[in-house]
Amino acid sequence: MELNKKMYTFLIEKAKQLTEEWYESLDKSDPSGVYASNDPEVVKKLKEQNFRFHGYLCNLLIEEEEDFYKKFDDWIFEVSRSKDHLNTPIHFIIREFMRVRLQYMEFINEFARENSDISHERVDEWKDKFVKAFDKVVLKFTEETYTYQTKMLQAQREMINELSSPVIMLKGGVALLPLVGDIDTQRAKFLLENTLKQCAKLQVNHLLIDISGVVMIDTMVAYQLFQLIEALNLIGVKSTLSGIRPEIAQTAVQLGLNFDSVHTVSTLSRALDF
Template sequence: MHRNQGLYNYLNEHSWQITEDWYKLVNDEDSESIYSTTDPEIIQSLKEQNQDYFQHLHKLFIEKEEDFFRDFKIWSEELAKDQKHLKTPVQYVVREFMNSQEVYMKYLKEYFSLNKDNVALDQFLSWIDLVRRVVNLSIYIYIEEANRNTLRQLIAQKEIINELSSPVILLRKKIALLPLIGDIDTARAKIILENTLSQCADLRIEDLCIDLSGVAIIDTMVAHEIFHLIQALKLIGVRSTLCGIRPEIAQTAIQLGLDFSHIRTTATLSQALDRIIAD
């Protein structure tokens, strides 16, 4: 019922004008949005991309519905990975999908108005419904890809932060410092353990000062992970010294019944280095 060669031909004939009409609706002053550009080449690229979208949409009126939606979904998933649009705030991209729909509907109405004798109202309404479904599908696919892209960025940033938050710093030959900062959860503790062991082995460290002055809270879990780290370091031949335990942390450790008696501790990093050198 939805297929109509005459409508397909009409849309193809006016395809570039549809794109020009769409671009007239673009009104964006946000520098984060690709649509705010004044670069003629980028503007032309946006128009060509929009035109490609309309060319695919036109096929709706000459193909079987299930065939169209299958192929359009595959094509849209590739389109959604375009980095220029993924860097643009989601609301602006969704807005342009809606603008495209508005312009497209205008041309559907014009064709129906010119061909009322040959096009039934039910058929026209089916076109409207299908175009809305297509645009909604486009929006859904884009938002889904934008969400995946955001998650990928967050994971990458978290990995970088975790790596930077547990660096083994070489102080002098075979002596290094591990400054721990902020909260330590199970996931971060695992990363600290893996990174520290790897870096100490690569640098051939014999003595490691673990500075806790930047750790705001210590509980049984954190203490357990520190003990685990020290034991693992001992297995690869690295002696550990805890330094920088703040008074409130020491008080909390006593209240929790945490036993640091079997671990070498000092108040400051300089004291730790003096003791290491003296040994």
């Protein structure tokens, strides 16, 4: 345990040097990301995060592993959600973890050279301990980054769905739902829920659904449209479907889709006239 404390003190005293040497040796030619930044504030924050990393990591020598990893979680959580790191390709970040790990291997060797009474077994034990710690931290960091980015992506997707599926009030209880682009399963589900809510909120009694901007229609898309129209009918909203282009009509026939029960017109202008 005394040797661990001596090793801890040695590394802590080298922490500032570790940070400065690491930053000076950075490949600043990266095309993007936090490591390529020339912004003094970004550089200052990056160095501060790296310095605190050493403070947490060195505790591996003097704390129980369970306590060590719990405390490290705070650093991982903060850095994995920082804007600068989120805008940095993950393989650049993993590369820097690997370079810092190499720094630790070199400093362990230096400590062993300065203390000739330390056995090779103890040196290997320390190296193995730090390698395992780096592996766990990198794994946790990538997991946290993935989780956070997934949540952000989901929120952005929901916003895009909402913006791309607007119920626009016209006049006299008539509203328009213009659909554009591809309609996948997730968007179709959102479309059904959002349209029903908006029609009820806006007190719509007739909804014009225009699909002239829909790239492709298949069985799933048609089924979702039928579901939407039936659900609207159940809440007292009539529907008119417009914008069925010739190629979509041809595809519908080939797929055996039946629009007989749906009121359709060729163009949005005709739907408005109706």
